[in-house]
Amino acid sequence: MSPAAAVKVIGAYDSPFSHRAEAALRLKGVPYELVLEDLRNKSDLLLTHNPIHKKVPVLLHGDRAVCESLLIVEYVDEAFDGPALLPADPHDRAMARFWARFIEDKCSKPFWLAMWTDGEAQKGYMKEIKESFALLEAQLEGKKFFGGDTIGLVDLAACGFARWLGVCEEITGVSLVTEEELPRLKRWAVEYAADEKVGACLPDRALLLEHFSAKKEMFAAMAKSMLPK
Amino acid sequence: MAGEKNDDGLVLLGFWVSPFAQRCRIALAEKGLPYKYVEEDLFGGKSDLLLRSNPVHKKIPVLLHHGKPVNESLVILQYLDDAFPETPSLLPADPHARAHARFWADYIDKKVTDCGSRLWKLKGEPHRQARAEMIEILRTLEAELGEKKFFGGEHGFGFVDAAFAPSTAWFLTYERYGEFSVAEVAPRLAACAARCGERESVAESIYSPEKVYDFIGELRKKLGIQ
Numbered sequence: 001m002s003p004a005a006a007v008k009v010i011g012a013y014d015s016p017f018s019h020r021a022e023a024a025l026r027l028k029g030v031p032y033e034l035v036l037e038d039l040r041n042k043s044d045l046l047l048t049h050n051p052i053h054k055k056v057p058v059l060l061h062g063d064r065a066v067c068e069s070l071l072i073v074e075y076v077d078e079a080f081d082g083p084a085l086l087p088a089d090p091h092d093r094a095m096a097r098f099w100a101r102f103i104e105d106k107c108s109k110p111f112w113l114a115m116w117t118d119g120e121a122q123k124g125y126m127k128e129i130k131e132s133f134a135l136l137e138a139q140l141e142g143k144k145f146f147g148g149d150t151i152g153l154v155d156l157a158a159c160g161f162a163r164w165l166g167v168c169e170e171i172t173g174v175s176l177v178t179e180e181e182l183p184r185l186k187r188w189a190v191e192y193a194a195d196e197k198v199g200a201c202l203p204d205r206a207l208l209l210e211h212f213s214a215k216k217e218m219f220a221a222m223a224k225s226m227l228p229k
Numbered sequence: 230m231a232g233e234k235n236d237d238g239l240v241l242l243g244f245w246v247s248p249f250a251q252r253c254r255i256a257l258a259e260k261g262l263p264y265k266y267v268e269e270d271l272f273g274g275k276s277d278l279l280l281r282s283n284p285v286h287k288k289i290p291v292l293l294h295h296g297k298p299v300n301e302s303l304v305i306l307q308y309l310d311d312a313f314p315e316t317p318s319l320l321p322a323d324p325h326a327r328a329h330a331r332f333w334a335d336y337i338d339k340k341v342t343d344c345g346s347r348l349w350k351l352k353g354e355p356h357r358q359a360r361a362e363m364i365e366i367l368r369t370l371e372a373e374l375g376e377k378k379f380f381g382g383e384h385g386f387g388f389v390d391a392a393f394a395p396s397t398a399w400f401l402t403y404e405r406y407g408e409f410s411v412a413e414v415a416p417r418l419a420a421c422a423a424r425c426g427e428r429e430s431v432a433e434s435i436y437s438p439e440k441v442y443d444f445i446g447e448l449r450k451k452l453g454i455q
Contacts, residue, residue, distance in 0.1 A: 001325060052336065052369065066328045068335065078324035090311035094299045101301060102285065135285060 001079065005062030007032040010046050012039055012056045013203055014211055016164050017069040020156045021057040022201040024073040027151060028082035070100050073156050085152050099139060099146065100157040107132050109226060111160070114176065115168045116223035126176070133182055140184035144191060151198060161185060162192040163202045167209050171216060238295035239264035242279050244271050246444050248342060248395030249302040250290040251434045255391045256306050258430035260316035272451075303334055306391060319388040321381070333373055333380060334392040340366045341396050349406040349445050350454060360407045364414050371415035379421065386428060394431045397422035401438035402445050 007025065009032055011018030025032045037046055037056050049058045049065040059066040059075065066075045077085040086093050107129065114125040136158065139146060146154035161177065166189070169175055177185050193199050212219070241257065241264050243250030257264050269279055269289050282291045282298035292299045292308065299308045310318050320327045344366055347359035370393075374380060381387030400411045400422060412419040425431050 061325070064325045066325065066332075068332060071328050071331050071335070074331065075324055075328040078327060090308055091294070091297050091299065093311055094304050094308040097304045097307065098299075098301055101304070 001062045001064050006060075008035055008060040009033070010035045010037055010043075010049065010056055010058040010060065012037050014208060015056055016160045017055075018057040019159050019198075019201055019203070020069040021059055021072045021076075023151075023156055023159065023198040024076040024085060026197040026201060027085060028076055028080045030076070030080050030082070070104060070153070070157060073153055077153075083150060085147075085156070087147070087152070096147070096153045099136075099154045102132075103136070103154070103157040103160075107136075108160075111165075111176070112219075113223050113226060115172050115174055116219045117227065121227060122174075126174070129176060130181070133177065133185060137182045137184050140188055145188065151192070151195060155188075155192060156198075158188070159192065159198070159202075162189045163205060163208060165189070167205065167212055170209060171213055238293075240267060240293040241265070242267050242269055242276075242282065242291040242293070243289050244269050246436060246441060247289060248399065248435075251395035252302045252391050253290045253292060253305050254434035255394055255430045256309050256319060258433060259319065259386065259391065260309060260313055262309070262313060262316060303331075303338060303392065306334075306388060319391055321384040321387065326384070330381070330388040333389045337370070337389070337392045337396065341399075345396075345399055345403050348403055349449065350452070360409065363403060363407055364409060367411060367415040367418060371418045374417055374421055376417075377421075378424065386425075390425060393421075394425040394428075395435050397425055398435045398438050398441050402442045405442065406445075 007030055009018065009021045009025070011021060011034055013036060022032070022034065035045065037043060039056070042054060046056065046058060047054055049060065050067045053067060055067070057067075057069055057072060059072045061075075061079065066072050073085055086096050110125045110129040110132065114122060114129045117125065136146075139154075143149075145151050146158060165177060169177075177189075179186055193202060239257070239262060241250070241253055243253065243266060245268060254266070267276075267278070269276060271289070275287060279289065279291060280287055282293060283289075283300045286300060288300070290300075290302055290305060292305045294308075294312065299305050306319055309316075310320055320330055344359055344362045347355065348363055351359060379386045380389035380393060400419075404410055411422070426435075
């Protein structure tokens with residue numbers, strides 16, 4: 001596919017996954033059109049191009065579709081010129097893929113459960129997620145971003161910390177990332193949000209707070225349904 | 230495999246029946262890369278080397294290359310492509326084809342083993358659900374495979390096939406616990422599984438379906454499942 005072919009992102013405003021796709025394109029300097037989905041009423045466009053998972057984001061490059069946010073980031077890295085989103089060294093690349101998957105597979109669910117459940121179960125998830133966050137904190141030692149001096153795959157995977165985590169903490173009163181315990185993660189969040197390329201496609205904080213506050217009960221119910229039976 | 234002197238500094242920590250470890254063995258064989266294989270005793274106690282090399286998950290497979298660890302089977306497969314560009318690549322060259330391959334390897338990774346475990350572990354309604362899910366997964370893979378000889382299509386046996394092939398040894402187990410036939414539910418997939426099994430890299434890396442079935446029988450006893 002010629003890099004010049006039209007690029008679209010089928011996304012959703014509040015979605016960190018959707019953000020990753022946009023951020024990758026912006027980092028590469030690739031112009032794109034954002035098509036916003038109403039997730040309660042999914043479009044034919046989305047369902048045609050992601051029939052397996054039916055989720056956002058989907059990247060459309062000409063007539064080609066790419067699904068799954070982290071796969072979209074790798075695709076953008078390989079299909080377009082511009083600053084590299086993954087390191088050049090094979091072992092460093094493997095580490096980047098490992099940590100991106102760690103954030104995706106091991107952090108997403110416990111984070112959600114730590115935020116939106118209560119009682120003994122919540123305490124367990126808080127302990128679990130804080131242990132995972134400590135591992136990520138260690139990865140930031142001596143580095144501005146997970147990718148080093150520039151934003152890369154792992155930073156995009158971690159984008160939740162830059163806006164969504166703070167909003168959830170404010171709504172629930174649950175504190176997961178503090179200056180005392182995780183100073184590097186805290187600083188990373190500020191640096192990420194301040195970056196002119198990726199910061200520009202983060203959802204507005206006040207608006208996100210408003211949207212998520214309205215969905216409190218729904219999130220709590222979602223979390224309850226995710227608990228092991 | 231070849232002695233340590235000629236093994237390019239490659240060591241694979243695995244467990245004999247693990248499909249995740251077997252993917253790595255298949256990949257190494259497809260690339261003609263000699264390596265030292267170390268069998269971990271997952272029931273007896275994980276080795277210090279494993280715990281040091283994969284402190285986050287403490288799981289096999291782990292690939293060590295001149296002592297540096299790489300974890301997660303699909304990450305290992307991509308590492309082998311990146312680190313040994315002179316060998317036959319598992320992923321195709323085109324970025325979209327690569328994304329497509331990663332998507333389907335991921336699908337197999339997340340769906341097959343997990344659903345399969347529920348099939349041989351659970352009873353009643355959860356078992357019925359797992360059975361329905363497994364049939365759906367097989368039909369989905371059947372549709373993706375289409376008329377292709379392998380999932381890699383024009384590229385030949387590739388990334389998705391290496392991810393898929395070890396699961397084929399588990400089909401017999403899934404069939405017996407699920408009471409269905411893969412050949413009936415997904416005939417082209419069953420044919421592809423047979424073709425994979427004929428490939429030298431796969432034949433040398435996986436164990437017979439009956440051995441897998443016996444292993445699961447023993448494991449169920451250990452777990453106290455009737």
